[in-house]
Amino acid sequence: MRNSSKTATLESRLPLLAVEQNCIISKDGDVTACFAVSLPELFTAGSADYEAIHSAWHKAVKTLPDFTVVHKQDWYVKENYNPNMEGEEQSFLARTFERHFNERPFLNHCCYLFLTKTTRERMRMQSNFSSLCRGTLIPKEVRDPEAIRRFMETVAQFERILNDSGLIRLNRLTEEDLTGADHRQGILEQYLTLSKEEGASLEDIALGAEQVRVGSKRLSLHTLSDTDDLPAAVASDTRYEKLSTDRSDCRLSFAAPVGLLLGCNHIYNQYLFLDSSEENLQKFEKSARNMHSLARYSRANQINREWIEKYLNEAHSLGLSSIRAHFNIMAWSDDPAELKQLKNDCGSALALMECKPRHNTADAATLYWAGMPGNAGDFPCEESFYTFIEPALCLFTQETNYRSSPSPFGIKMADRLTGRPIHLDISDLPMKRGIITNRNKFILGPSGSGKSFFTNHMVRQYYEQGAHVLLVDTGNSYQGLCGLINSRTRGEDGVYFTYTEDNPIAFNPFYTDDKVFDIEKRESIKTLIMTLWKRDDEPPTRSEEVALSNAVNGYIELIRDNGLAPSFNGFYEYVKGDYHEILKEKQVREKDFDIANFLNVLEPYYRGGEYDYLLNSDRQLDLLAKRFIVFEIDAIKDHKILFPIVTIIIMEVFINKMRRLKGVRKLILIEEAWKAIAKEGMAEYIKYLFKTVRKFFGEAIVVTQEVDDIIKSPIVKESIINNSDCKILLDQRKYMNKFDDIQAMLGLTDKEKAQVLSINMNNSPSRLYKEVWIGLGGTQSAVYATEVSLEEYLAYTTEETEKMEVMQAAAELDGNVELAIRHIAKLRWERENENNQ
Template structure:
């Protein structure tokens, strides 16, 4: 016997998931999970979202859109993301792919990079990007005290500035209300007394010259503001202090980034100095607050790449966490890229970062995914999916496979890109050097990539 006509139609239409109740009991049978899943796979396909980032499905390589922003926040509450994989597995390549597409949808990007993986992508948009590079012993050109006119001294501005100073003196982000009020009063008085030349140095001098009667004048109890301690800690950052060069700038350069949509901070040279790096991150945050995200409705993403080693330093981890707190009020997201989840130390700061990270990407990891499963409380289904990841980075058609979990939903996607795109994203090796050499010659990244692709096709 085999079904024909209407019967056959009945079998075909109802053998989709959730339709089994239309079968009679005689049609049903019990089988093991493997067998059932084999049939199940034939009945489902990748669902493409209305909007999102383009990936490929792993079965037929068909492009699919994956909505990892979740405009209405139906699937996630915070859209911050993290990418995990050992070195060379394609994290920065994936981040290039995600960021480029966001950028083209009008999202503003701030990339804080210690490894130079975004230079090619950024230089494809010469009008819209800017790079602020840290050079040893020089300031980044950010002056958080800088104002252009008196009305710039808004309560919000004083609030941000006081938070910056508390962070700088190591009081953390949540100083006591009494302390915070005291510092804001002093800042306010400083701006009233001094019409120009605002800087950390001049603020320092102001407090120092008034140290005898400043608190009495402003009706601040000495318990609420420790002038001596404040001057002592800040002495490292002013005059001939060890780190004074970080603040040596009269003009604020942040106007340079004001209208740029793609901003890269290259901090390669500061990698190993945790003190400078953490001050740098705080300065960058003030610049972002003042310029990029003045308009809270505007979408933006801040990405931290190659920060793994630095996150072990307490004050760097905290500086990164400050960004998470700041972005809550904005239409934005923060992305971090790590080789292993263990690079986030097991403490409350990391816990708060992970809690706020609801979009997870993981690439292939030969060492397994146990830590990831434990720290992120992944399900066994998630783990099975992770274990099924396979890359092909040596064949003719190269791709990586990626586990993406957004809120509670997870799936595996593939990332296979055209040659030109590959050239724009690749981060290392001779190919990268070849493209950069072409770029140096012509000063045009698009042309350099075309030349490279031509060169490659001749080689084949």
């Protein structure tokens, strides 16, 4: 027959009585206020930030009354990424991205804070008086309402102090958060099942001397409950060697090794017991006198007396509050064989903090029971040690996972620690929050750092979310992506302009789909013709400007009235014929407008001329409606005739979009071409663009790789950098010796410098990715991983052989780039599987 004398129902043993007014009430009358804590993201805080966080905690804890327990509980639970494959609007590449990360393991972090008001008697209870050991629990009446009211006032002050720090955010947990709802687990249920999975049911709990088991999960408990186990010195933060250089420090909280860096299922419990400091110090005074009397009989007594006196001296001279503290790591696993590894991992993490690992089995059951939210009053006092508030707070973990932006718009990047995909908004949400004042971006990265790869990834996602994208390139970096978009839209989008002898670049500046010629369109046509007619050092007269304006307006009216096909040839013939007659009737003098000179200079662009193809394209293409346009200008960037014309047309295309596409996101990305554009008198266009594009829901992005270019160019320095609130840097280790100049020019803080120099320093060998630093407005910055699927890689690659492989496969499949990418990816997967076998 089964012995049931040692079994009990959870209901009979549960030390909690009720949840009222969002507080947990225990059967001993303890009242607990509960919060969810939002901490800074991993690798984003500097030494000054950690000092500020530590100071905020210290100020907040000091407001709490005596006989309060501060219980900070950090959950680190292994989870797998669940891809979002729903929605027919998802593109081919978006689906491959989600599939690539399917089931990617990562460590999810949640932080809770429980402030428990208890009594002097409860604070001094030992493990043999835990509710686990008592036969029955008799509910007591709630304590003095006035004392509870004062406690809740101090809790509100505590919350306000931490929230005002700007680095930590406390959110009050509701009754539903604590007890759960129909289809949602509460925190209490999560703790009693050691699971955050929805639908997890309560299981049997075995609390024994040798082990603690919750269902099939077995616990391994390491404690810091004695001053002998603590390091010689503590600090608010520590140097993380793996991401630090001789020129920069990557900082983490002192307790980071037992946080996200400990890659197993575990809970890190941090307790501060706020006794009456005055009573504690009196007790120590008495103990010191006793030790002094017995010092002659034992050297240990003499040493203990010295330590007690030192403690008392510090308390009195610095006005410090005497408290007790305790810290423990509660790790668990379903596999009994894994417990040994868990024990080693937790011990190693504590050793990294210079603590002495102590695997606790004697009090594991009572510590697990006391760790229940709202039951901190049941904590066994012999498991705590005396200290002060400030050093105890150094053992708090102060960082969390990378968080996804709540904004619907953004790009997909990856967490640099675990590779979990995160949704990142670097445009709209920062603008809304006032972190940045414009959406412009400045991208810097040496050759081979993954610069074009990142920009491909970014603009592809912008395009898929409805943005109009115009790219100015000098190296066919976007040929694959543009070809994919072109084949997917059956030629309706994805326009690629490049110059070759067989197929030279060509436009028709007079063509529009809707026959609308607004002021911007007219002005861009005049600017184009003026560039063809006059040299940079030859300014037009007022009469010449008027004559040209009348000619352009007259030809536009002719197009509208007669329905003629617009072209530069038509304009030339109009000026030569009808407009010439109009000038004769007006008796315009030759010195005011020399029409013969005008026609002679423009003759190379007219039918039969050397450049007759340039402005007479038979592709009646209105770029206003095209959402993805690439101008590849590498072949003409040094051409004195073609390049200025092409750049004017590019600017006209974007400014036309900027002015006419109301409420539509648009961006222009200029690769290395900005250097050539800046040389050809186009500086004013760039300045205008960067200063005004924000007013039209647009963003201008400049990409460069040469440090000297950005340092020496006044255009970049004054116009681009000063008007780009988002700065994106890739691996800068090639420029390590020059980085001080870059830091000064970009206005980076020491914390941002340390982040940038940590790029790619500790990449996981099991994943293929490159890291990128993104800084917003000088106040928010982090390093992210650009990790993509094989299909995305084939669309973005700038390797000539791989691009040729995709293009050749597409040619064999009637130009279908998507099918070509699918085919090549399938072959590579099959080849990799064969090699693995």
